[in-house]
Amino acid sequence: MQKSEAHLSRRPIPLSFILMAVLLVHLPLLVMKLPLKSYDTNQHIFFASHYLQHWFDPWNTKWYAGFSQTTYPPLPQQWIAVLSHITGLEYGYMAVQLVAILLLAVGVYRFSLLWVSPRAASFAALASVFLGSESFLVYSAGQLGTTSAAPIYLNALPFLFEWIRFGRWRAFIKASVLFAAAAAAHHATLIFGSFFFALPVVALAIMEREEGDESERSSTAALIARTVAIVVVVTAAIVVVLLPFWIALIHYPVTQEPIPHASRANYILSPFWGLNYFIVPYGAVILAFPFIFWRGAAVHRLRPLLVGFWLAFLVGLGGTTPVSQLVLRRAGEVITMERFSYWATLLALPFIGVLVTELIDRFKTPAIATICTLAALTCGLAVAWSTIHPPDAQEFDTKPVADWLDRDGHDHYRYITLGFGNKIARLAMQTDAGSVDGEWNSARQLPELTAHGAGTLTSSKFFGKNGIDALRAMLEHADHYGLKWVFVRDHYYDPLLAFAGWRPVDNLNDHTIIVWSKDGVPPATPLNAPQIPPHWQGLLWGLLPFGCSILAILVLLIPERRPLESRIAFPSPAEEEYVPGRLAS
Amino acid sequence: MSNGGRLLAIALAGATVALVVIGTLWPNKAAAAFSSGEQFSTSAGTPEAAVRSLGEQIRANAYQRAYDSLANKGEFSEQQFHRDLTSGWPDLRTYATLSDFQVQPLHASDSEADVRLKMQWSTVVGPSPSSRDLHLVNNGGRWQVQWPITKEPVVPPQVIPVNYLRWDVINRSSADDWGAQDVEGPHVRIVDMHPVQRAEGLVLLGELLNEDVIPAYVSVTATLLSKDQKPIDTEGSFDNISHQLLPKQVTPFLIRFPNVTLSQVGSVRMQPFSQLISASADPVIEIQNEKLNPAPDASVTGQLTNQSGQIANVAHVLGTFYDQQGQVVWVGDQYVDHALLPGVPVAFNIHIPEDLARKVSSQRTVVATYSFGGAQ
Numbered sequence: 001m002q003k004s005e006a007h008l009s010r011r012p013i014p015l016s017f018i019l020m021a022v023l024l025v026h027l028p029l030l031v032m033k034l035p036l037k038s039y040d041t042n043q044h045i046f047f048a049s050h051y052l053q054h055w056f057d058p059w060n061t062k063w064y065a066g067f068s069q070t071t072y073p074p075l076p077q078q079w080i081a082v083l084s085h086i087t088g089l090e091y092g093y094m095a096v097q098l099v100a101i102l103l104l105a106v107g108v109y110r111f112s113l114l115w116v117s118p119r120a121a122s123f124a125a126l127a128s129v130f131l132g133s134e135s136f137l138v139y140s141a142g143q144l145g146t147t148s149a150a151p152i153y154l155n156a157l158p159f160l161f162e163w164i165r166f167g168r169w170r171a172f173i174k175a176s177v178l179f180a181a182a183a184a185a186h187h188a189t190l191i192f193g194s195f196f197f198a199l200p201v202v203a204l205a206i207m208e209r210e211e212g213d214e215s216e217r218s219s220t221a222a223l224i225a226r227t228v229a230i231v232v233v234v235t236a237a238i239v240v241v242l243l244p245f246w247i248a249l250i251h252y253p254v255t256q257e258p259i260p261h262a263s264r265a266n267y268i269l270s271p272f273w274g275l276n277y278f279i280v281p282y283g284a285v286i287l288a289f290p291f292i293f294w295r296g297a298a299v300h301r302l303r304p305l306l307v308g309f310w311l312a313f314l315v316g317l318g319g320t321t322p323v324s325q326l327v328l329r330r331a332g333e334v335i336t337m338e339r340f341s342y343w344a345t346l347l348a349l350p351f352i353g354v355l356v357t358e359l360i361d362r363f364k365t366p367a368i369a370t371i372c373t374l375a376a377l378t379c380g381l382a383v384a385w386s387t388i389h390p391p392d393a394q395e396f397d398t399k400p401v402a403d404w405l406d407r408d409g410h411d412h413y414r415y416i417t418l419g420f421g422n423k424i425a426r427l428a429m430q431t432d433a434g435s436v437d438g439e440w441n442s443a444r445q446l447p448e449l450t451a452h453g454a455g456t457l458t459s460s461k462f463f464g465k466n467g468i469d470a471l472r473a474m475l476e477h478a479d480h481y482g483l484k485w486v487f488v489r490d491h492y493y494d495p496l497l498a499f500a501g502w503r504p505v506d507n508l509n510d511h512t513i514i515v516w517s518k519d520g521v522p523p524a525t526p527l528n529a530p531q532i533p534p535h536w537q538g539l540l541w542g543l544l545p546f547g548c549s550i551l552a553i554l555v556l557l558i559p560e561r562r563p564l565e566s567r568i569a570f571p572s573p574a575e576e577e578y579v580p581g582r583l584a585s
Numbered sequence: 586m587s588n589g590g591r592l593l594a595i596a597l598a599g600a601t602v603a604l605v606v607i608g609t610l611w612p613n614k615a616a617a618a619f620s621s622g623e624q625f626s627t628s629a630g631t632p633e634a635a636v637r638s639l640g641e642q643i644r645a646n647a648y649q650r651a652y653d654s655l656a657n658k659g660e661f662s663e664q665q666f667h668r669d670l671t672s673g674w675p676d677l678r679t680y681a682t683l684s685d686f687q688v689q690p691l692h693a694s695d696s697e698a699d700v701r702l703k704m705q706w707s708t709v710v711g712p713s714p715s716s717r718d719l720h721l722v723n724n725g726g727r728w729q730v731q732w733p734i735t736k737e738p739v740v741p742p743q744v745i746p747v748n749y750l751r752w753d754v755i756n757r758s759s760a761d762d763w764g765a766q767d768v769e770g771p772h773v774r775i776v777d778m779h780p781v782q783r784a785e786g787l788v789l790l791g792e793l794l795n796e797d798v799i800p801a802y803v804s805v806t807a808t809l810l811s812k813d814q815k816p817i818d819t820e821g822s823f824d825n826i827s828h829q830l831l832p833k834q835v836t837p838f839l840i841r842f843p844n845v846t847l848s849q850v851g852s853v854r855m856q857p858f859s860q861l862i863s864a865s866a867d868p869v870i871e872i873q874n875e876k877l878n879p880a881p882d883a884s885v886t887g888q889l890t891n892q893s894g895q896i897a898n899v900a901h902v903l904g905t906f907y908d909q910q911g912q913v914v915w916v917g918d919q920y921v922d923h924a925l926l927p928g929v930p931v932a933f934n935i936h937i938p939e940d941l942a943r944k945v946s947s948q949r950t951v952v953a954t955y956s957f958g959g960a961q
Contacts, residue, residue: 258615265619266612268605273619297594298587310597314604319616321604333615465684465707472711476823479806491957492680495899496709498955499920501804501821501828503862520804520858 010361012122018105021129026101029139029383030094038142039391042425043439045089047072048080049429052089055081056542058244059532062428063438064446065414065481066527070244070541071443075184076100076148078546089429097138100148104128107154110564111197112350114161114204115305117357118565124353130375131349132283133342135382140280140391146339149186150346152178152552153193157201158564164226165205166216172230174555180237181552184545187242188335189343196312196343200304202227207301241544244537252531254442257453258333260463266319277318280385281341283378285348292351302351309347316341334442392421394489400508401487402430404515412523414483416474419490420458434524436474436481445531446481448473461492468496475500482524486516620645629654632698632721633688635728639719640686640702643670656722656729665734673737674924675957676898677713681706681922696723706922710824710899713922738929745894745927750831751865752800770859771801776835777913778855783938786843787850790913792905793838793857795830800864803830805838805857812851818842825918827903827953829864836951837905839916868893870900870952873930883942885917885935889952891925897954898924904935906945914944925954 035041047069050060055078058069076096084092108128112121128134137143156178162171183190209218239246267274279286296306314323318337325332359367398420405411411433417424425439436446437457444450452470454460460467474483475496486502488494489512497516506515533541612620629635635654642651648670652663661669672678684707691699698721706713720731778791787809795801805826809817825839868891875887885904891897900921908914917935925931937945 260615260618262619264615266608266616268609269612269616269620293594293598297592297597298590300590303593306593306597310601314601317605317608319608319613319619321601321608322611322613323604325613325615461680461709464682465712468707468709468711472823476821479819479821492709494957495677495955496824499710499824499828499899499901499953501802501823501826503802519802519860520806 010119012118013126015106015109015122015125018109018122018125018129019102021126022098022102022105025129025379026098026138030098033090033094034139034383034386035093035097035142036090037386037390037392038138038140039422040439041093041142041144042422042429044077044142044144045080045093046425046429047074047077047440048084048092049089051078051081052084056535056538058538058541061434061526062431063435063440064444064449065434065436065524066529066532067438067440067443067445068244068248068531068533069443070248070533070537072440073145073149073184073187073242073245073545074541075181075545075549076144078542079549082546093144096148097144100144100151101129101134101138103151103155104134104147107151108346108349110158111154111346112353113564114158114201115302115350116354120350120353120357122353123356124349127349127352127356127375128346130379131345132285132378132382133281133338133345135379136281136385137338137342139383139386140389141338142391143339145186146189146342149182149189150193150343152182152185153189153197154346156182157197160198160230161201161205163230164202164223165208165218167218167222167226170558170560172226172233174558175230176233176237177548177552177555179234180241181549183238184241184548187245188339190238192340193343196308196347200308200347203304204301207304237548241548243544244533244541247537248531248533252445254334256441256444256450257466259441259453259455261336263337264318264324264332267317268320273318274320276385276389277316277338277341278320280382281338282345283381284374285345285352285378287374288348288352288355291355292348295351295354305347305350309344309351312340312344312347316344392423394419394421394423396423396489396509396512398423398427399430401427401513404506404508405431405433405485410485412482413485413521414481414524415485415487416483417458417487417489418460418471418493419488422456424456424458433485436483445529446474448477461490472496472500475502478518479521482522484517484521488514488516629728630726632693632700632728633690635721635730636688636700636702636719639730640683640688640704643704644683644686646682654729655732656724657731657734661732661734665736666732668737669732669735672923674896674898674926676924677708677710677920677922678706681708681713683707684712691718697721698723698728708920708922710901710920713920715922738926740926740929743927745892747867747894749866749869749893751867752863754861754863768861771795771797771799771830771861773797773801773803773830773857773859775805775855775857778853779913780847780850780853781915782847786841787845787847788842789838789840789853790916791838791855792835792913793826793830794835795832795859798832800832800862801830802828802860802862803836803858804828805840805855807840807842807856808854809842809845809850810852810854811849814851817849818845824901825903825916827901827951829862829953831864831866834951835949837903837913837916837949839918868895868897868925868954868956870897870925870954872950872952875950877945877948880937880939880942883937883939883945885937885948885950886933887950888930888932889921889925890930891927894927895956896924896926898957899955900925900931900933901953901955902933902935903951903953904937905949905951906937906941907947907949908944909946911947915941 060069079096080092083095105125105128109121109125112124137147156175159171159175162168163175206223209223262273263277265273267278296302314321316337356371414434414436416435416437439456449470452466454463454467454470457471460471502516502518504514505517639651648667652658652666683704685705687703689701691701700719702719703716721728774794774796776792776794781788789807805822808819811817820840820842822838822840827836830836871890871892873888873890878884902919904917906915919933919935921931921933923931
């Protein structure tokens with residue numbers, strides 16, 4: 001009887017239990033719409049609202065006097081648009097985010113199976129539910145693209161391994177389609193994920209080419225050939241699926257002045273940003289660092305994973321080390337670093353799974369209590385961080401501004417806001433009027449905005465001289481863009497507007513928002529920009545990325561002959577070399 | 586664990602620590618920009634290093650650390666030091682950030698030194714330079730700054746009689762948009778216009794007169810036309826003009842066309858714009874001790890004195906410079922970064938480009954002001 005109980009306690013946690021844990025932790029937070037406070041959530045919903053109305057026309061005239069949404073992979077936003085027919089846009093966002101978190105748990109389990117035992121993999125998957133970096137990206141950063149692409153990518157990696165290691169065509173098809181779907185969700189995840197996630201998997205397949213039955217062994221040449229084959233096919237698939245994106249990127253590369261971002265700070269010299277971008281995302285994972293390095297180095301087959309983790313970890317440290325600047329160069333001035341920490345924590349999860357397994361096996365209940373406490377604290381801190389340090393602390397209603405713009409022909413002119421934070425995406429959804437400001441910096445082409453190294457005009461003062469220079473440049477060219485209205489919620493800007501010839505003409509929200517106007521401005525005319533995608537690109541953009549995700553769902557329905565655990569799992573040297581109890585020795 | 590594994594773990598951990606140390610001791614530009622100033626060496630081994638450290642602390646808004654490092658901190662409070670740098674009254678400096686600074690040694694001995702700290706503040710209307718000559722003393726091998734505190738002027742209690750002109754405009758209804766007045770705009774006229782080729786492009790200078798008996802909001806837009814009458818570029822005067830003109834007032838204007846040369850231009854189409862507005866002559870700003878200083882460092886200097894009872898938080902001084910024939914040769918401006926308190930003179934200094942200074946024989950100065958709370 002005792003033996004039976006012991007056997008039961010050493011079984012993997014059922015995936016259904018892990019998915020229930022996801023629902024238990026994240027569903028209430030998403031029902032409460034907690035991500036709406038984050039940096040980017042409203043931007044994703046804004047993109048989705050455009051797809052809702054113009055599925056086949058990615059040219060959005062509400063920001064930057066017009067910009068192309070082909071500059072950002074569309075999959076999560078398109079799914080929001082589809083779901084919004086039932087749920088509305090906000091709950092559509094929450095639903096897509098929830099699915100992404102559910103997929104992450106599955107993806108972590110499947111990815112971890114490549115490296116560790118099924119039991120450790122199940123602990124890794126359970127740990128993903130409480131991962132600080134996941135909660136940080138979901139509730140504070142609002143990075144839907146990253147948090148939805150990574151799970152798809154993780155789910156694709158075991159198929160990649162199966163294809164390279166065993167040459168199974170079914171795995172080849174599934175891996176290819178999933179990789180393409182992941183790219184349709186977020187391009188950067190695929191580009192950088194290839195180095196941090198895929199290369200270790202390829203290395204593992206090569207390292208273990210001699211393992212298993214005679215029929216399962218492959219030559220190095222065969223493995224390399226399969227790797228090349230899938231790289232070629234996936235690259236071609238991604239090129240086709242995101243063709244308008246690549247065309248936009250090649251014709252209009254991001255050459256604007258770099259915009260400062262705190263994730264590039266040195267986290268020791270800037271302790272607050274260290275807390276924000278290191279302590280909060282990593283949480284209790286920090287305590288596992290010695291184990292990760294020690295075990296990752298000790299176990300031969302874990303070394304590729306360790307190297308992947310280490311590199312992602314170093315880049316994720318931003319300006320704390322010179323690595324991000326050396327490795328990413330120009331790209332490091334465009335993309336932000338918190339996603340690398342996210343990937344690093346995902347790569348750390350298999351190690352965490354092993355650590356949890358060994359601690360529980362050795363210390364039983366005390367270990368369980370300690371681990372549960374640490375997990376709860378990690379997740380709790382990351383979730384609470386969006387309230388402790390809210391990205392957008394300003395709570396005010398933008399509807400009166402939208403109503404004002406939409407009446408009496410005010411929307412014949414363009415507008416900007418000052419002091420609205422990331423409410424500008426919400427306002428853009430509510431009004432028909434166009435703005436010359438916006439939050440998706442990589443898509444902007446107006447020289448007044450790209451030349452100064454500042455972010456949104458509405459937050460100009462936070463970018464110092466660069467921000468004010470950009471604002472001045474835009475106000476100077478108000479006539480060019482039909483910019484007639486400035487909605488001011490921060491009186492810091494009043495002197496500039498007054499001396500530049502703008503005058504207050506109205507007020508909204510009990511005098512908390514002042515409407516400034518400039519007379520003699522001609523009505524806005526559509527920008528005849530070369531960036532406007534032709535109709536065929538709009539058609540591709542509306543069909544292929546979304547179609548790719550549908551195809552991914554369909555191919556995943558193709559049944560496998562054996563469960564994943566038996567297809568890819570090997571006796572782990574970790575378990576051979578490190579019996580429970582040696583951990584503390 | 587095998588030796589190879591042990592070596593790998595130690596190598597990776599060691600490399601991580603080494604990279605963190607490198608990144609911290611020599612932070613890259615992006616990382617340094619976010620730092621709170623703690624990392625910067627508090628080394629005060631030389632007078633320049635001590636002033637540089639002080640500048641870094643001010644730039645990082647670490648006023649307490651900056652104050653603690655001063656030799657004469659017993660003479661004033663940290664709050665007074667803070668207000669000395671950022672103003673006691675709301676003005677441009679209140680919300681400014683120090684974007685850059687330079688240290689220039691003036692004199693040094695073993696025990697004392699003088700160093701000039703040139704600061705470039707970033708304000709909402711643009712950069713605002715200022716300079717402080719700092720005296721340093723050597724305290725046991727450590728140089729400390731003696732901060733030359735400028736005490737805030739104290740305005741005595743007084744009654745200022747107000748007797749100024751004021752024009753009110755009654756619109757059709759409160760729901761009418763601003764600008765929909767159905768009345769003829771005030772009569773304004775460009776009395777002078779003169780293109781000047783500068784290194785950064787073409788500049789149009791001129792003056793605009795309000796000929797009417799009512800106040801006007803004015804602006805000027807210019808379109809450059811090529812020799813075949815095709816438009817090259819259109820720009821406005823932006824803040825290089827006084828937008829509010831009382832009856833019979835004249836304002837200079839300056840319009841910049843970057844990257845355009847005079848040889849490209851066939852003609853210029855000027856579009857003055859005027860609009861009837863409510864206005865008042867208050868606050869009255871008197872310009873005193875005005876002086877035209879010749880090259881080098883040609884400038885016009887003087888003092889602004891607020892003769893009204895209300896505080897003018899921001900003042901913008903526009904100088905028009907004429908040659909002997911009375912033609913406009915340059916228009917310069919300066920934002921005064923300190924509030925104009927009633928009766929308290931504040932200095933201004935408008936720079937004149939070196940190459941134009943020789944041509945200047947006379948000048949005229951106008952002042953526009955802004956008071957916080959003036960907006961609706």
